[in-house]
Amino acid sequence: MTxxxxxxQRHFSIEDIVNFxxxxxxxxxxxxxxESAMAxxxxxxxxSAGGVAVFHSLKTVLCHTEEExxxxxxxxxxxxxxxxxxxxxTKDRMVQAKGNxxxxxxxxxxxxxxxxxxxxxxxxxxxxxxxxxxSLYSPEEMFGSYSRVDVFEGAEARRLLAALKRISRLMPTSxxxxxADSQHGTINFRxxxxxxxxxxxxx
Amino acid sequence: xGLGEVSLESVSTGLLKQGYIPSPQIVTSVYLAMRLxxxxxxxxxxxxxxxxxxxxxxxxxxxSLIRLxxxxxxxxxxxxxxxxxxxxxxxxxIRQARSDLSNLEEDxxxxxxxMKRPLLQALLRKGDTPTVLLIDEIDRTDExxxxxxxxxxxxxxxxxxxxxxxxxxKPPIVILTSNRTRELGDGLRRRCLYLYLTYPxxxxxxxxxxxxxxRVGNELVADVVKAVSSLRSSNAIxxxxxxxxxxxxxxxxxxxxxxxxxxxxxxxxxxxxxxxPEDLEEARKIMDxxxx
Numbered sequence: 001m002t003x004x005x006x007x008x009q010r011h012f013s014i015e016d017i018v019n020f021x022x023x024x025x026x027x028x029x030x031x032x033x034x035e036s037a038m039a040x041x042x043x044x045x046x047x048s049a050g051g052v053a054v055f056h057s058l059k060t061v062l063c064h065t066e067e068e069x070x071x072x073x074x075x076x077x078x079x080x081x082x083x084x085x086x087x088x089x090t091k092d093r094m095v096q097a098k099g100n101x102x103x104x105x106x107x108x109x110x111x112x113x114x115x116x117x118x119x120x121x122x123x124x125x126x127x128x129x130x131x132x133x134x135s136l137y138s139p140e141e142m143f144g145s146y147s148r149v150d151v152f153e154g155a156e157a158r159r160l161l162a163a164l165k166r167i168s169r170l171m172p173t174s175x176x177x178x179x180a181d182s183q184h185g186t187i188n189f190r191x192x193x194x195x196x197x198x199x200x201x202x203x
Numbered sequence: 204x205g206l207g208e209v210s211l212e213s214v215s216t217g218l219l220k221q222g223y224i225p226s227p228q229i230v231t232s233v234y235l236a237m238r239l240x241x242x243x244x245x246x247x248x249x250x251x252x253x254x255x256x257x258x259x260x261x262x263x264x265x266x267s268l269i270r271l272x273x274x275x276x277x278x279x280x281x282x283x284x285x286x287x288x289x290x291x292x293x294x295x296x297i298r299q300a301r302s303d304l305s306n307l308e309e310d311x312x313x314x315x316x317x318m319k320r321p322l323l324q325a326l327l328r329k330g331d332t333p334t335v336l337l338i339d340e341i342d343r344t345d346e347x348x349x350x351x352x353x354x355x356x357x358x359x360x361x362x363x364x365x366x367x368x369x370x371x372x373k374p375p376i377v378i379l380t381s382n383r384t385r386e387l388g389d390g391l392r393r394r395c396l397y398l399y400l401t402y403p404x405x406x407x408x409x410x411x412x413x414x415x416x417x418r419v420g421n422e423l424v425a426d427v428v429k430a431v432s433s434l435r436s437s438n439a440i441x442x443x444x445x446x447x448x449x450x451x452x453x454x455x456x457x458x459x460x461x462x463x464x465x466x467x468x469x470x471x472x473x474x475x476x477x478x479x480p481e482d483l484e485e486a487r488k489i490m491d492x493x494x495x
Contacts, residue, residue: 042239056227063397064392065392068397
């Protein structure tokens with residue numbers, strides 16, 4: 001990817017970064033939700049720079065070892081320049097979870113319902129029967145260490161809010177059911193949405 | 204340059220002014236380390252410019268550089284603080300002679316008798332200019348010290364039981380380097396931004412040598428860089444030459460009045476590049492091939 005690529009001029013949303021982090025995790029680079037948050041913060045500092053700076057920023061934030069550093073380039077290319085292929089690969093790696101009335105699927109190897117929820121890989125069929133990705137991390141988990149939410153301004157803040165709301169709508173179970181057993185403790189998902197909403201209106 | 208003024212461009216030009224030729228990746232990593240206030244862990248082969256990077260950053264910012272050179276057996280008393288026992292004994296004697304022993308214990312364990320080692324110095328540095336703390340070759344320390352460092356880097360504060368807690372007014376810019384002689388723990392890695400340095404490509408290395416030795420001719424620089432590249436690519440060489448060896452070799456050849464590298468002068472001056480008899484022996488064979 002170069003500065004002149006249309007790809008490099010694209011906007012990198014929170015969802016993009018979260019999905020990219022997951023993709024890295026699935027492929028051996030051990031990223032964590034706080035690091036995804038840090039990546040978002042890093043990108044907010046280089047927003048006027050080109051796509052190459054985005055690549056370098058994500059690499060320095062999300063990699064921790066020489067091995068990860070060396071495999072990052074290929075994974076970055078695969079994810080950002082061949083999005084459709086990425087989706088296909090993700091789909092192929094999914095297996096139908098047994099006895100799941102909502103038609104959710106889980107990553108191969110994670111068959112238990114609660115483990116599946118935190119494996120970061122659940123898909124869901126919508127009313128039209130289309131497959132879509134459901135966020136398995138609550139915003140609290142994603143942005144728990146993200147103390148400076150006010151770096152999001154104007155349109156970006158609106159996009160963040162919309163993304164959080166979209167994730168909220170996709171949750172097929174109640175917030176308490178989904179997050180009560182989390183190792184991070186009980187999280188009131190909707191209250192968090194409200195707090196983000198009120199925060200964004202103050203920006 | 205103040206921390207508030209930094210941009211990708213200013214980091215790039217700032218490092219160039221210090222004679223450090225940065226790649227775009229280096230510029231971005233340094234910029235983000237300053238912006239996000241995160242330590243930067245720099246790994247890579249010996250001699251690829253890790254320590255120089257920290258020096259260039261401090262030069263660029265006009266900041267003081269505090270260096271903690273790590274070694275096997277480094278402990279908190281050498282890295283953080285120690286008590287000045289001689290001074291304490293003298294104080295006790297003086298106070299005994301004056302028959303003034305009130306609050307003696309409290310007095311001799313006060314900040315006045317504290318010897319501040321590099322980490323504490325970096326925490327307590329005052330003023331507007333930032334401080335660059337270079338923790339060099341962290342892989343040489345043991346896991347115990349690494350655990351201690353984890354806490355230090357997380358909070359930028361330390362507690363001296365007798366005195367109290369010291370917290371940095373302005374956290375220093377921390378650069379850690381490692382040659383990977385030992386695997387660092389996950390905890391430390393996750394607290395840092397990461398930068399892996401390799402030897403520069405030929406063009407960049409030529410630029411670096413030219414910057415350091417502006418009076419040396421282009422032909423000689425190109426020849427030296429090419430020969431060093433041949434040496435580095437051999438698995439038979441145990442201590443591969445770094446950038447500073449390229450510079451030293453070009454300088455030595457220039458001082459011998461050479462304008463290009465030929466086989467006899469290369470073999471005669473190989474000791475500028477390699478330091479063990481085994482490597483020198485291997486290097487001669489490589490030079491045979493190189494000049495064929």
